[in-house]
Amino acid sequence: MAIRPLDTTKLLLAHATAKGIFIFLRLILCILQTLSWKIFGIQNAIEKNKDPKSKPVAQALKVLTWSKFCFLLPPSLRDFIYVHDEYIDPEYVIQNDHVLLFFLDPHQDVAVFGEGMQGQRLWHSDCDSDITLSLFKNSRRLIVMPMDEFHKVCARLPDPDKPLVIMGNTARCGSTLLTQIFECTNKVVSYSEPLPLNDLAVLYHDKGPCSQVNQLTRSLIRIYSRPLKSMPEPEGYLIKPVGPSLVCAEPIRKLYPNTTVFYLYRNLENVTKSMYKLSYVLPTTRLVYILCRLSGNLVESVFANNGYPTEGANRTVDNDYCCGIFIAAISANVYKKMRADGNDVHGLLYDDLVQRKESGVRAILNASRLPGSLVQSAMTAFTRDSQRNSIVSREAFSKIKPLEYTEDDKLKSNQLLVELGFPTIDEPCRLEGTLEF
Known part of the structure; x- marks a missing residue:
């Protein structure tokens, strides 16, 4: 059977074009964001936690928009355009049901959580039958914390006592x-x-x-x-x-x-x-x-x-x-x-x-x-x-x-x-x- 050249071209070109436009816009906004973060003294979660006098924090990023070439590819912070919202206590991610672990980024050594609306169960099929798709669609904020802080938060949780x-x-x-x-x-x-x-x-x-x-x-x-x-x-x-x-x-x-x-x-x-x-x-x-x-x-x-x-x-x-x-x-x-x-x-x-x-x-x-x-x-x-x-x-x-x-x-x-x-x-x-x- 043929490779379906017309269908293939339309599918790949449409996704590649949308992603290309997104990358261009994100590049411009990242330059502006880097300048604004320096002006206002905003640091990412890893840099913030390097200060020995600083209490451990996670960084909440407000999602403006996102784009994904294909959902089978691993998610990344590069799939989002966002702005700094606030620094929060890492415990926030286990105290709120509408927050769910999204992905781990081994290159930046961070854990990223998605936060939906209050009362939203992001893991439930009422949001989407796939958790990753649900988190892309419904995350209003991303909560980023260093991996060592992620492990510390999880260490305070109990092991499951149910099957x-x-x-x-x-x-x-x-x-x-x-x-x-x-x-x-x-x-x-x-x-x-x-x-x-x-x-x-x-x-x-x-x-x-x-x-x-x-x-x-x-x-x-x-x-x-x-x-x-x-x-x-x-x-x-x-x-x-x-x-x-x-x-x-x-x-x-x-x-x-x-x-x-x-x-x-x-x-x-x-x-x-x-x-x-x-x-x-x-x-x-x-x-x-x-x-x-x-x-x-x-x-x-x-x-x-x-x-x-x-x-x-x-x-x-x-x-x-x-x-x-x-x-x-x-x-x-x-x-x-x-x-x-x-x-x-x-x-x-x-x-x-x-x-x-x-x-x-x-x-x-x-x-x-x-x-x-x-x-x-x-x-x-x-x-x-x-x-x-x-x-x-x-x-x-x-x-x-x-x-x-x-x-x-x-x-x-x-x-x-x-x-x-x-x-x-x-x-x-x-x-x-x-x-x-």
């Missing part, structure tokens, strides 16, 4: 529905793809078990399980990392042994059809489709840099159907590797869940050590679009033409799957360790 669940997934496999099964209980705080877990996964991958990894693990789990006024007595906590970052579950389980780990996957043909539509929304997904046609070495490098196992990844494909199957299979290798390494992780097949909803929900909650009394409220998740407030909502996807493919495309995909150790498209795919219900 902790980590849920990995392949892309476009129904993981948002599963997240909202937990959320709809109104008793489980559910975080969908918080990006700081990517930093933990990368650090663990690079350094293995060490004090630095333990410190970051403890701080992240404590900040995500912190006491909330909006949910004073939760029954548990669900954290869904981005697909390849599931490796973060290993250091988490070392510190919190009772953590339950799931991996959700789906019929690979449905995954590739959905991923094709995603490539009309997210530029980096489209670039991956193009890259998979050009160079096996580059493909392998991209997968390696994103934390995926790379066995069998050095190859090219010549059609969009096969490309989606290829990406889904490599993603599932994260789960297979974790199982091979002896990690206790339960597989979940999305197709099982939608066929046997109530028994599936009951089995998942039971494996998570959550009360069976939550089953009926959890079933509400099946009655609504789990991505209703997102750029990938059911309504948005319905406007995108479906993937077209030939029998030859399917034949090539089957050959690829066999080489990667998976059953063919028309055979049932049930990975070892999948939960039965």
Whole structure:
């Protein structure tokens, strides 16, 4: 199948043009801001805290506007135009429910929080089904503090005393529905793809078990399980990392042994059809489709840099159907590797869940050590679009033409799957360790 040159040009050019205009405006405003900060004696949080006589502070920045080329790319302070608002006590971020950890910036050695409106639950799907998108859309202020101060704040928080669940997934496999099964209980705080877990996964991958990894693990789990006024007595906590970052579950389980780990996957043909539509929304997904046609070495490098196992990844494909199957299979290798390494992780097949909803929900909650009394409220998740407030909502996807493919495309995909150790498209795919219900 063709690379879709017209669609690709329109998608990439539109996003690149918008980002280019934003960068130009930000450059001008940054020059003016640097001058004004010097005139009025304003310092960033790191410089402010260097003064030994100064009480530790965080810096609140009022967001004027923002722009992101693609939401799959890591967020940065460079994505925002902002002005200094005030210096605040770092404790502010754990005392207010409408403040949520946004991202970590290892280059500036800071932790950045997003602050929404009073009463707003930025982690809830009423804001967006993805936490990063929610924080981009709803953050009125950014609160920036040095990483050492972030760890000090988290050290004053307790460890979670309720069940902790980590849920990995392949892309476009129904993981948002599963997240909202937990959320709809109104008793489980559910975080969908918080990006700081990517930093933990990368650090663990690079350094293995060490004090630095333990410190970051403890701080992240404590900040995500912190006491909330909006949910004073939760029954548990669900954290869904981005697909390849599931490796973060290993250091988490070392510190919190009772953590339950799931991996959700789906019929690979449905995954590739959905991923094709995603490539009309997210530029980096489209670039991956193009890259998979050009160079096996580059493909392998991209997968390696994103934390995926790379066995069998050095190859090219010549059609969009096969490309989606290829990406889904490599993603599932994260789960297979974790199982091979002896990690206790339960597989979940999305197709099982939608066929046997109530028994599936009951089995998942039971494996998570959550009360069976939550089953009926959890079933509400099946009655609504789990991505209703997102750029990938059911309504948005319905406007995108479906993937077209030939029998030859399917034949090539089957050959690829066999080489990667998976059953063919028309055979049932049930990975070892999948939960039965």
